[in-house]
Amino acid sequence: MARWEGTLRKIDDYRWEIPASHKPGMRVPGLIYASEPMLEGIREEQAAEQVANVAFLPGIVGHSLAMPDIHWGYGFPIGGVAATRVDDGVVSPGGVGYDINCGVRLLRTNLRESEMRPRLEKLLAQFSVNIPSGLGSTGKIKVGKKEIDEILTQGARWAVKRGFGTKEDLEVCEEGGCLEGADADKVSVRAKERGLPQSGTLGSGNHFLEVQVVGEIYEPAVARGMGIDAVGQVLLLVHTGSRGLGHQVCDEYVRTLRDVMQRYQIEVPDRELACAPVKSPEGRDYLAAMACAANYAWANRQCITHWARECFMSVFGRSLRDIGLEMVYDVAHNIAKIETYEVEGRKTRLCVHRKGATRAFPAGHPDLPPRYRQTGQPVLIPGDMGRYSFLAVGAEGAIRESFGSVCHGAGRTKSRHAARKGVRDADVASELASRGILARAASRGGLAEESSAAYKDVAEVVEVCHLAGLCRKVVKAYPIGVVKG
């Protein structure tokens, strides 16, 4: 792949601008959050060109943004954020991606590492039995054709109603686990058919369940508010999305919107940037269908949470209350949301596309649950399975400049194919084991593809966001047990 040779104008140590003059058609400049040493890696692929392409979207305001975990995607870069005016701007399914509401959920426990270690292998084995994962796996929940519509419109609330988890879980979930505006009639029969057998499955690829141990606490008071108070405390991180249902919704709407772009006289430089005015029938339909897929994903993470809790209870032979497996938070990192920000001095309703980016509202934001109103929204930033993950909180800077958004993970540096070349799963597993990390994968090549060497160091990524004032680091946690889909 050719190196990207465009201009990156330094604004300060963490902000690099792609001027709107980079190519004709850009409506706003691009802005990449990165440290100087990261730039070399960013230039090695065409992700920066994708930032410039996103700046073509009608109605885009501020900058076409990319977080430091930026890497080359399709249409949008991964790590991309774009806000378009609801009144005269567009919505682009490519700005959300195929895995609508792919996201992460963090749970805390009362357990300490010393209690967890002796039972870890058993717990991971239990996860593999109790939580369907890998290619072709089907869910344990039998969902009827009518009930699927309830999942699509109620999200995690449906799951709680069915006995998977508690009402308290919903309070600490982005959007309460249910995005408004979902209209199940806007989701095709085919998408629903694809979703039916997969309700309550982890999926494959980079989706995972990870048992972690708190390593460092940067802000003890904030961490306490999240139920985290000691180094060595055990956490559980769940990463999955909307499975085939979301993929089908995206595919169908990319096609629909591409076919109507001409009618709306919209031109974009990449087919994956297909879009339609937010207020057009097609744009509204997409958002209604996207909300359904987002809700499906929240229901999915809620069911998986329930089964993970069952696994802990059976392995420890203790009650859930005793184990204290409670939710810290759940965030979407592939989604488009209607939110209000100040643009050129005026409160403006925007459609914020987050493609591999996490919402990061600061303290005092009215949309936060009471529990986090004083501290800010927890932001979950997983690293690769061999290193560490971060828990942060949204900061004021995110509202001022990144439409309430921050990074979502480490960001890949190596393609899956390259990562797998000459690397055996067993070698990756034994290298991890030598460092105290038990890892298993449902898919062959799954561990090699996800090895540390394939990813940026998430600490560098989070540091940039922290120093740029978009979020503040709260906790660093180390993986000790990983089940990859």
Add this chain to the structure above:
Amino acid sequence: MKRFDVIEHTADTGVVAYGADLKEAFANLAWAMSSLMADVEAVEERVCREVEVKAGDCETLAVSWLNELLFLLDVEGLLFRRFEVAELTDTGLKARCYGEKLNPRRHNLKGGIKAATYHMLRVTREDDGHSIRVIFDV
């Protein structure tokens, strides 16, 4: 003749499939996708499924063809190893696909594919052979 090459793409995986004619390139494209997900040689021909897709142009047809196969994988658990493209125009394809239900014990499953995307999509027709390039979201 080589049936396909894998393309390096940071987050995702792509393929370029080849064929003496376009029908063969479409068949090899589907075969390439199956082989990214499982050990295709281990898949037996127990089921034959007729697939028909339509699209506005040849590139879109390639994406629709692959996504139709992913649909059958998700909904019916079917994985195919042989593809006979019976009819092909720029806007329509009819094919018979042979394979069986996915079996984790026999098929040595790799990761799944979420979708075939329109990113870097290209159909090339040349005198000495045809090729189709597709990037997958994995």
